[in-house]
Amino acid sequence: MSRKRMKLLVDSLTRSSKHFNKSEVECLVNLFDTLVAKASSHFAGAGFDRTVFRDTLHSAFGLTDEVMLDRVFSTFDRSNTGSITVVEWVEGLGVLLRGTLEEKMKYCFAIYDLNGDGYISREEMFQMLKNSLLIQPADEEPDEGVKDLVEIALKKMDYDHDGKLSFTDFEKAVREESLLLEAFGPCLPDIKSIIAFEQKVFRETPK
Template sequence: MSEKKQDPQVSMAASFIAMRGVRIFLNAGKGATEKRTSPTRSRRTKAAVPGNKLQLNVMEILLKNTRFAKNELEALFLMYRRLVAAAQAAAPATVVGQPVPKIEGIDQNTFRDVMHNTFDLVTEDVVLDRVWLTWDRGANGGEGALKFEAWARGLSVILRGNDEERRAHCFAVYDLNGDGYITRDEMFALLKNSLLKQPGDEDPDEGVRDLVELVLKKMDVDKDGKVSVEDYRAAVEQEPLLLEAFGQCLPSKRHSATFLKNLTIKP
């Protein structure tokens, strides 16, 4: 979506919010243990935090498969470790005799917090859930927690991806059933919470259906009633604003730049 020009005071405020998000990310472990059940009813074990140092073979792979430099990957790994440790510490305590659940990676709640607080991805739940589900997990696949390699690859796409990578990311988010098309029903599901409904509307979804038809007219290049990958690419190349037509799934340039600028700052 296009960004509106702001006056200097608004821009400074927005930058402050973005930098605050980065600090939240960098200090993700603070305050994570405040909410607990009674210690007499629970047993906790030491959290299994990822190793202190990024393995050389993983570093070499990510240097080839991402757009991050060595020092940036090291900083990302430090953040990753803190996020995992915070999630493990915040896991609900269990009844005595039951094992404490292990979170081996970035879980969905942590992912949501980072997307909201660090990258200001304020979007509909259905879109954010799809961002989570489509994040490339490599050989592991599935919906489980994100290991560091998957985390770094995903951040590389949303922060420094080229046009094709960004289009592929957005299309995968919008293709709810993964069949290679964005249909009317999928558009409706993505857009139905984005419009304000007026009191007394006989058919509150009518405006959404009208919007779907309008967007479909713009993006359905071959006029077959649905948007294919090729349709989407052609439409976005002609009108870049259509990249996130069905909901925000990429950070703004401002928030991306702020995060990357502070990436190598050690706490």
Template structure:
């Protein structure tokens, strides 16, 4: 059954800012922990937060994630769940279009009644992980996180995405970046995809007669570096081999991973 997501009316910006600020509080505390000698009694949640402790408590299905994954401890997972619940508390109910039925159906009918949408995801990456990138790349990062392809990040998707960001090994990060750059998910990165990714990243000068020519030249240069078997397209094996030789090629088509410094700071907070 094919589904697609209608664009939601958007976040209530004031509430969204307040909740995102609460995530920033986690980060600010960590950045200044040594200087200020923060004690275990430090309160992190905003005073106006109305979520109850019952709502913050991890359901059993979430704790099952801890048993399946050794990336985070139980206490760390519970902290991530609290952050997740804070973030989605400002989301409006999402709707999906079920093409097979020709009608609009509630996410509830697919057993998904809450999640992080694209707008909130962008704010999360901007404000918490200092990851600022152009629209096409941001949408691709969301799609790779959203493995269920429903247009919302469930806690499971949110958790797995953070595992990759914060504790992923080199091979996992290579596969992630490749998936992001593979715009049509066919297993190859071709010149057209490279062009689409790069044209919005480069600074264009008004005096340039044809600014796209510079992008095309760059595409040719990068293709020569990545296309190991010289078949005119970049496979995952090509990409892995190239990145192993030169790690700078990992994010050749745009930044899609946060800096280690930011990740270390976030890990310290949980």
């Protein structure tokens, strides 16, 4: 990419992402280029695919849950092309690394709303909790334990008692108890991973 195009891209992304300054955006664009180089060639130049995305998030933030990683990919891939563009990459990382509570709530809700209908249903909660629970009590039907958790979550978060969570329910619950932000599975990096990632990626770029 020519220096002029790089400058235009960095300026535009700095304005749209709001969370990074120019030199940080430049570092993220450089990282993006490195990842594109690893990706399969049919996306060449345009972006990188699901596999590279999952490997990157796995190694950078320790996110391992397959279902969650797929959902994170889908929320980043706003254009729904199956590859992550540089704009989606920088704006998505803005929320992941430095998002406001508002942004993180919208992001987590979108991840948990598996079919995109604007609600987190019992079935969706069951699906996600079943995946994120590794250890089951030996004497209990594994699914029963998960069903109990779903009921507990609904009891705590379903303010309008319609048997599913709207964004309004979710937002209200999280504002009252911030730990509920990731109630249905880990989809945000922890603070240690964020600091390590930023130190590694945003260290002084060679002039």
